[in-house]
Amino acid sequence: MAVLKISKNISYKEGTHSNTAIRRRIKNEPNEAQLKAMKTLAKKVFEPLRENFGEPIRVNSFFRSIALNKAIGGSRTSQHCSGEAIDMDGMNGVTNKKIFDYIKKNLDFDQLIWEFGNDKNPDWVHVSYKSAKENRKQVLKAVADGNPVYQIIEAGKEIAQPEAVVSKKKSRKAVVAVKTVLNVRKKPAKDAKVVGQIKNAKKVKIISEEPGWYQIKADKHSGWVSADYIKLKSTNSTSSPEQ
């Protein structure tokens, strides 16, 4: 039987191994798309790295199913769940700093994270890869205390996104423009349950939208309102760092 491999130096077993998964009997098997993402990351980042140092590099954590990621308390949007991220540890004199620096300087990536540790060496290196087109080249540092937990070292390049995605991501400021009161509904539909009412001229924050509807937040209210009674404020929003 042929041994399943992710790449030349990563076996399927290494790519999916997790002590937590074994201990708690959590299934950790990538589907076809996740496996494909793993192979791409291995080819574009891990293997060039491995080749450069000529030493084995330990794979700490690669693919994590949603259930496993939840069990270990990983971020809800972890790229490990899509097979797009890997955690690595250097061996035989290859320090994690060397790995981090090499990737930063020589390779394409989506996010590169200096994971905890100190100024001299991270505890491990997290790197993700999406595609040459989508990679953001963000460099981050995870710190144990302080807020935010992830500090951005290099913001990387901006990726053009479809309009719809952008408008859903950014919250915008707006004002209610109505004669009497504006109904706030549970869902974006005329017959949906009314969960509140907002007075004219009240400021609201738009958090997402559907055709004809805005999902808004005001101090006491959150729900959906008809877009007909919402006046948008200027759209040059202050940009916030994004991970």
Ligand SMILES: [Zn+2]
């Ligand atoms: Zn990671």
